[in-house]
Each structure stands twice: as C-alpha cells, then as structure tokens.
Amino acid sequence: MPGKVITITSGKGGVGKTTVTANLGMALAQHGQRVAVVDADIGLRNLDVVMGLENRIVYDLVDVVEGVCRLRQALIRDRRVNELYLLPAAQTRDKTAVSPADMIQVCEQLRREFDYALIDSPAGIEQGFQNAVAGADEVIIVTTPEVSAVRDADRIIGLIEAQEKGPGSLIINRLKPDMVRRGDMLSTEDVVEILAIKLLGIIPEDEAIVISTNRGTPIVLDGRSPAAQALDNIARRIMGEDIPMYQPAREEGFFSRLARMVRGGD
Amino acid sequence: MADGVKIKGTRDGLLVSLGAGDLPLLLADLRAQLNRSPGFFQGGKVALAVGSRPMTRADLQQICDVLGELGITIWAVISQSPMTRAAARELGLASASPPEEAPSDLEAGQEPAVIVRRTLRSGQSVRYPGHVVVIGDVNPGAEIVAGGDIIVWGKLRGTVHAGAMGDDSAVVCALQLQPMQLRISGNIARSPESNRTKQKARPEVARVRGAEIVAEPWEP
Numbered sequence: 001m002p003g004k005v006i007t008i009t010s011g012k013g014g015v016g017k018t019t020v021t022a023n024l025g026m027a028l029a030q031h032g033q034r035v036a037v038v039d040a041d042i043g044l045r046n047l048d049v050v051m052g053l054e055n056r057i058v059y060d061l062v063d064v065v066e067g068v069c070r071l072r073q074a075l076i077r078d079r080r081v082n083e084l085y086l087l088p089a090a091q092t093r094d095k096t097a098v099s100p101a102d103m104i105q106v107c108e109q110l111r112r113e114f115d116y117a118l119i120d121s122p123a124g125i126e127q128g129f130q131n132a133v134a135g136a137d138e139v140i141i142v143t144t145p146e147v148s149a150v151r152d153a154d155r156i157i158g159l160i161e162a163q164e165k166g167p168g169s170l171i172i173n174r175l176k177p178d179m180v181r182r183g184d185m186l187s188t189e190d191v192v193e194i195l196a197i198k199l200l201g202i203i204p205e206d207e208a209i210v211i212s213t214n215r216g217t218p219i220v221l222d223g224r225s226p227a228a229q230a231l232d233n234i235a236r237r238i239m240g241e242d243i244p245m246y247q248p249a250r251e252e253g254f255f256s257r258l259a260r261m262v263r264g265g266d
Numbered sequence: 267m268a269d270g271v272k273i274k275g276t277r278d279g280l281l282v283s284l285g286a287g288d289l290p291l292l293l294a295d296l297r298a299q300l301n302r303s304p305g306f307f308q309g310g311k312v313a314l315a316v317g318s319r320p321m322t323r324a325d326l327q328q329i330c331d332v333l334g335e336l337g338i339t340i341w342a343v344i345s346q347s348p349m350t351r352a353a354a355r356e357l358g359l360a361s362a363s364p365p366e367e368a369p370s371d372l373e374a375g376q377e378p379a380v381i382v383r384r385t386l387r388s389g390q391s392v393r394y395p396g397h398v399v400v401i402g403d404v405n406p407g408a409e410i411v412a413g414g415d416i417i418v419w420g421k422l423r424g425t426v427h428a429g430a431m432g433d434d435s436a437v438v439c440a441l442q443l444q445p446m447q448l449r450i451s452g453n454i455a456r457s458p459e460s461n462r463t464k465q466k467a468r469p470e471v472a473r474v475r476g477a478e479i480v481a482e483p484w485e486p
Contacts, residue, residue: 151388154406155407158389161384194405194406
C-alpha cells in the first residue's frame with residue numbers, strides 16, 4: 001500500500017510547524033511506522049536543527065531535484081528510532097530552485113518507500129507554500145490561539161480547498177489553559193468555530209519544547225511532558241486510532257492532575 | 267447609444283461587450299459607464315466580447331488602457347474574428363470564440379443573483395453586479411461587493427459592500443451580523459466594538475435610514 005504524504009503548513013510564521021513536523025515524525029516512527037520528514041523551506045532550513053541532524057547533511061532536496069544524487073543518498077537516517085529519515089532543504093538556494101512538478105515527483109518516490117512522508121512547509125502563500133502542498137495527499141494546518149494566526153490559517157484553508165486538497169485538519173499549538181480560563185486567549189471552541197475544519201489535536205504551551213528544540217531532541221523522545229503527550233496523541237490519531245481530545249481549558253485542580261498522572265496520559 | 271458598450275454579470279464574472287460603432291466612441295462610452303461606479307470595478311477582472319469586429323493589437327491595447335485606468339484587467343477576449351483572437355493572443359490574453367448558446371447574462375442594475383454555497387474564507391472575494399446570497403459563513407478577511415443586496419445564511423464577519431453601484435435601497439442581512447465593515451452604496455459602518463461579547467445572536471438586516479446604516483432584527 002502506498003504511503004501518505006502529509007504537508008504541515010500555517011500561513012503565519014512562528015506557530016510551530018517545524019517543531020510539530022519533527023515530533024510527529026518521531027512519534028510515528030516510535031509507533032513502528034516508516035517515516036520521512038521533508039524540509040521544504042529552502043533557504044531557511046530548520047528541521048535539521050530541531051531534529052539535531054544538521055551536521056550529517058551531505059545532499060539535500062535541491063540535489064535530488066537536480067539529479068545530483070538519488071533520493072536515498074540524500075535521506076539522513078535518525079538513529080534514535082528505527083525507521084525515521086530526514087530529507088533536508090538546501091540552505092544556499094531559494095524557493096525557485098524547486099517547482100511544484102518536482103515536488104510531486106519527489107512525493108511519488110517517498111510514497112513508495114515510506115508509510116508517511118511529512119512535509120514541513122515554509123510560512124507564506126507564495127511559491128514555497130505552493131511547492132510544499134503540490135504533492136500532498138493531506139494537509140495539516142497549525143495555528144496558535146491568536147487572531148492573526150487564525151486569520152492566516154483561514155486564508156490557507158481557502159487556498160487548499162481551491163486546489164482540491166480537502167479542507168485539511170487542524171492543530172492548535174501553544175494553548176495556555178490559564179489564559180483561556182481567564183478569557184484572555186481564544187479558546188479551542190473560538191478557533192474551531194471560525195475555521196470549521198476537523199480538529200486533530202491541541203498542544204499546550206510547554207517550556208520543555210524550547211529546551212528540546214534547542215538541543216535537537218524532539219520532545220516526544222522524553223514522553224512525559226504535556227506537549228509530548230499531546231503530540232503523541234496526534235500521531236496516533238493520524239494512524240487512525242480514536243483518542244479522546246485533550247481539554248486543557250478544563251478546570252484542573254491538583255487532585256485531578258494527580259489522577260491524570262496516575263492514569264498516565266491526558 | 268443603443269448598441270454601444272454593455273456590462274453584464276454572467277455566471278463566470280463580468281462581461282464587457284462592445285457593439286457596433288466607431289472604436290473611439292465606444293471607448294468614451296466604456297469610460298463613462300465605468301466611472302459611474304468606479305469602486306465596484308476597481309481591481310476587477312473582466313472578459314471582453316467584441317462580436318465579429320476585426321480588431322488589431324493596437325485596438326485591444328486601447329481597451330486594456332481604458333480598463334487599466336481603473337485597475338481592471340481583461341482575462342479573456344471572446345470573438346468570432348480569427349484576426350481579433352490572434353491579436354489577443356499576441357497581448358498574452360486568453361481568447362475564445364463565443365459559446366454556442368448565449369450565456370445567461372443579465373444586465374447590471376436588474377435583479378439577478380448569485381448563490382455561493384460555501385464559506386468564504388479570508389482572502390476570498392465575490393464581486394457581482396446583482397444580489398449575492400451566501401449559504402455558509404463570511405469569515406474575517408473575506409469580501410463581498412454586490413450591486414444589489416447581500417444575504418448571508420450564516421455568520422457575517424467579513425467586509426461587505428451592498429448597492430455598490432449607487433443603490434441606497436440595498437440591504438445586507440445575515441443570521442449573525444458582525445461584519446468587519448459594512449457599506450451600502452456610499453455609506454460605511456463598522457460593527458460595535460462589543461462584538462467579543464457572546465450575546466444571543468439573532469438574524470439582523472442592515473439598511474440605510476437617513477444618512478446612516480442601521481441594523482434591525484430580521485423579521486420577515
């Protein structure tokens with residue numbers, strides 16, 4: 001059965017596309033899937049840094065497209081799990097080095113080799129974004145609970161619908177339950193009401209993420225933090241498991257938190 | 267001029283058709299019609315139908331220039347004349363011979379309507395000379411410009427302009443009327459700042475009363 005190509009995009013920058021891509025890739029691999037993560041942000045590559053694989057890059061996506069090397073040569077294996085590979089972006093080139101047709105071809109190869117290929121899209125709606133979604137079977141839109149990020153997500157969903165890639169599914173990142181409770185932040189309901197697409201998961205704000213991205217150790221490798229749990233749940237939902245949605249805005253006293261820790265999950 | 271320039275709304279957007287007559291006269295007529303409601307056409311795209319009139323590249327360029335004054339671009343030229351179609355292609359415009367059946371065109375200012383059966387998202391825009399009916403929401407950042415009324419069977423949170431060709435009697439109604447900005451003809455209104463409050467939303471209709479736009483419960 002051919003694998004699935006999923007593009008992770010947002011419109012707005014800085015909402016966590018790269019972190020989400022790295023962690024979903026890692027989590028899917030931990031569940032025994034064969035996974036490739038692809039950095040489509042040519043000229044501003046980051047995924048390799050977040051995954052801690054920067055120093056192993058020899059060939060990149062542009063080399064594959066230009067026929068300098070074969071796809072297999074450019075894939076960097078992540079030794080921390082069984083079947084996880086990174087296809088890095090070129091840093092010395094720009095978005096015009098790759099066309100949507102090139103990406104469709106690369107995705108076609110990835111589909112044959114892997115169960116899942118996750119493509120980390122650059123911010124914006126220009127060629128980099130167009131390249132990133134060209135070969136996608138599905139699209140995941142990442143947003144934060146901020147009006148500007150939601151507005152951009154809405155624009156992206158419109159563009160994806162126009163390309164008949166379906167409405168996509170939604171990840172709400174960096175939610176702060178305290179602020180939602182005080183009414184100072186958009187709630188999950190507020191965001192879903194505007195965007196009106198399927199909610200794939202909610203990731204709470206978590207300082208451990210900053211540490212893990214700086215170290216190049218995806219947070220799901222150390223699965224105890226709230227963000228790691230949320231990311232793992234999203235990976236399992238992608239695999240078709242039915243996991244109830246985490247509700248961080250729910251009033252959570254010390255005892256219910258204790259109970260949750262004992263149950264071992266959200 | 268009976269047989270001059272006609273601007274019509276069709277299913278595929280605005281259609282400018284040139285009738286018989288001298289080109290300079292037609293151009294003057296076109297400019298006059300566009301200037302009657304410049305805001306409506308601003309930045310729009312139109313198809314140009316020129317019948318069997320043979321036109322050179324220079325002729326077409328003149329029309330492009332007149333439209334260009336208002337930021338309007340031509341996306342296609344429809345003509346029975348192979349010479350005109352060739353000239354259009356030289357200018358990089360799509361060209362086609364007219365369809366067998368005349369499009370279901372309706373004159374601007376009459377009462378046609380277009381129905382949009384989906385949610386309009388940020389960055390999406392609907393421009394139509396007649397009425398616009400949306401079955402779905404109009405999200406913030408989306409835009410509707412209509413010559414007639416605008417009816418939204420859903421939440422209206424984007425920017426809308428009804429009666430854009432100068433019709434003060436046009437109305438805007440929605441199940442939930444919270445537009446970013448609402449215009450009727452030359453009048454502009456914004457939603458009250460309190461739109462974060464979650465009061466029970468009820469259908470409302472906005473219309474011009476005196477010199478301002480007022481919203482009232484929509485009770486047919």
